[in-house]
Structures are given as C-alpha cells and as structure tokens.
Amino acid sequence: MKVKVIITPKRAVLDPQGKTVQTALEHMGCSGVSDVRIGKYIEIEMDGDRETVEVKLSEYADKFLANPNIEDYRLVFED
C-alpha cells in the first residue's frame, strides 16, 4: 500500500523558504503570486491494511517525520 505523507508549515508559522521562492518568482517576472508555502512530500510503500498503517504512520509522523510544534501533516492513501 502506498501512503503519502504531506507535511506543511502551520498557518501561524513564518515560512522563510516560501517567502524566498515568492520573491524569486516575482523577480523572474512571474506576477500575481500572493503566497508560497513549502512543505515536504513523503511517499511510503508499506505492508498492512489501511487501518494498521494509518495508526502506525500517524505515530511516526508525530514523533519523527513532522515537527508538531510548527508543522501539520496529513496522510493520503492510495491502494
């Protein structure tokens, strides 16, 4: 089973990497960009049924893959 973990900076947290990319896009002539936020995208291939995988990965996402103080994550399932 393939699971995607999408990790994004929380709304309240500054995202300097995103701001840099936004400024660079403007400088390169790409107008109309009002916000850029950069996160991580992790694809995990894993054995097990959906429920087990969800419980397991939520635990590891919380303590290892994402930093819950500044990041949100969501799991996207694909069979």
Added chain:
Amino acid sequence: MKVKVIITPKRAVLDPQGKTVQTALEHMGCSGVSDVRIGKYIEIEMDGDRETVEVKLSEYADKFLANPNIEDYRLVFED
C-alpha cells in the same frame, strides 16, 4: 487560485534522504516499510484563470522550482 506543485525524485534516481528515513523507521520499530521517497510540496496562491496559471507555473517549475534532470513535478489545481 491555489495550486500545489508536487516535486518527486525520478524513479531511476537514488533518493538517499528517503533511504535514511526508511532505515530510521525500521530502527524505531516501524516494520513493513519497503520504500520511502521524499519530495517537495509547494502551495502557491496565484491570480488568473486555470489555463494561464498552468502555462506560467509549468514554465517556472521547469526552470526554477524543480530540476528536470532528476525530478518530476505535477501541478494540482484547487479553486
């Protein structure tokens, strides 16, 4: 309009960051993981209709956001 740019390493390219995360997950007791690949997830808030935005962002994804030699990207639209 919100557009997500999802950038992933090409299948043929080694992903040492993914391998490191895979090994770490195993060491932490998360069994059954057969592959991990790590990419980038960029959310861009942009003015314009879907077609214009798609043409514009494909250009900037090709020359700036992603490295087409080693990475694939796809645009996901959300109104």
